[in-house]
Amino acid sequence: MKLSTLAKKRILAGVGAVVVVTAFYFYNDAAVEQKISPVKVVFAKTDIPPHTQITEEMVFEKVVPGQAIPPNALSEVQQVIGKWTVDGYGVAKNSLVYNGKILDTGDMPDAAILNLEDGEYAFPLLVDLETSSGNAIRPNSYVDLYFVTIQDKKPLTGKLYERIRISTVKDSKTQNVFGAENYTESAGTSQLQSSQVASSSNNPSALAKLYTLAVTEEQLDLLTKAKVMGNIIPVANSDSYNDSVEGEYKLDKSMQEIHDYIETNSYDQKLTELENSVEQASFKVGDQSVDTNSEPVETEDSAVNNEDETVKGG
Template sequence: MKKTLWRKRLVSMLMVAALIVSILVYTNFTIKAEINEANVVVTKVDIPPRTEITKEMLEVITVPTQGIPTNAVRNMKDVVGKWTVAGYGTPANSFIYDNKIIPKSEMPDAGVLSLKENEVAFPLLVDLETSLGNSIIPNSEVDLYFRSLIETGSQSKKAVYGKLASQVRVLSVKDADASNVFDPEGYQKGVIQENTNEKKNALAKIYIFAIPVELNELVNKAKLLGDVVPIATGQANNEEVTEQSDVITFINESSFEKETNQNEGEE
């Protein structure tokens, strides 16, 4: 008799426990369904403007969907490696908004940010001829040549032409409005003219090259004395330009510092 009573009590207790668990599961499911939680990316540290975002700066948390702004980034891979825009930093424990981060290639100074150690940026104005009809694109390599006409006597001139540097990397190509002519994949961007349906390609107006620090003075002197023009060779050529070349000798002898030394020697 007692065994039967204990069995009934045990069954009752199990039924009550199952009922409680069912209520808890149902309540939890109902609350989650109403809250509708979702993952979102937030910052762990302050991120200043114009800063590359790394994985260590971020974490993913789960919050109610109603509390997530529509333009907040929800996936870590959509933000790691991008940069905060100029003039807008992100404090710690904050959402990251997709309109406040951009790829490195879209930064106004993306070319300068791509400089390697011991490199400086060298700007050069170009036209349709010297840009080879917009055929020189970022991340390609060209040779830099110097050309000039010098007076050798009465109504007589002599052409000076020769290589300054080999395999110089093109950082960026800008149009007259300082906008990038090419997209990150190297395709030419188009500009829609106002009040027309005609599409006109942007033309290269200025190149920015990465040159070794030791060539910076020479190339800038050359730009003052004549024209520096990019020449696309279509093949890798690591030939070095020697200091004894006629072009480099002409540039050095025509510089102010060289003339000053010569005058001091004469005195």
């Protein structure tokens, strides 16, 4: 028995309706499952104040429905530990931790201080395109420092220190020159030092202007004097990126001569001589010891007594 044309149309319409309903069901089920699919995110275990380095004890992971989670919420504690909350923004207890609201130490505005190790001091040094080796010297690399001045119309140069660590590199607006926003990828290589370079085309101000050097207290004293007396030039070498150079730092003869020159011509030497001369000319009130070279001082009482004695003698 042959089906009529109307019957065929009804069958096809029914099959089409079933297909549409089935497709809608599976689509809706997938959409609902995607929205309620559990995801792992990071919460604050306690209140985290602004400008605070996050430790493992401050955060925890929790699985929650994905529908309620913003896309910039961090999902693993390892993405959070060791980073800092930015100034003016803390994380409340049981709140999500968001990307962009926490920074690496090197990206903090005061990274020059945060990067210092125990016993280190921050020494600022202005640089330009030449002394920064064409904007090539990066943070946490090591440089040798040379002293340059003019003595009797002749140049005097010499090495001051070896392997001084650069804590931060800032531009003229005190922004990090080697921040992630200033990087561009070069084709043909995946090495960090060669494939990522500070891009002055994307950011014209991303040129090194200020180095912060991590130095000891003794080095800080001599470098401060040297900067007043002349110029300090940072020089990179083949070990600038090497953190494990063998051998101890030694002050050779030429370096010692430069150190002696700076100390000899520093004001504090003359100040010491002045203090010594003052001590020699002073007297101790408690011991009533007076310098023999000083002239006697006539007081008002002694003058009156002398007049009385003169009257009696007359």
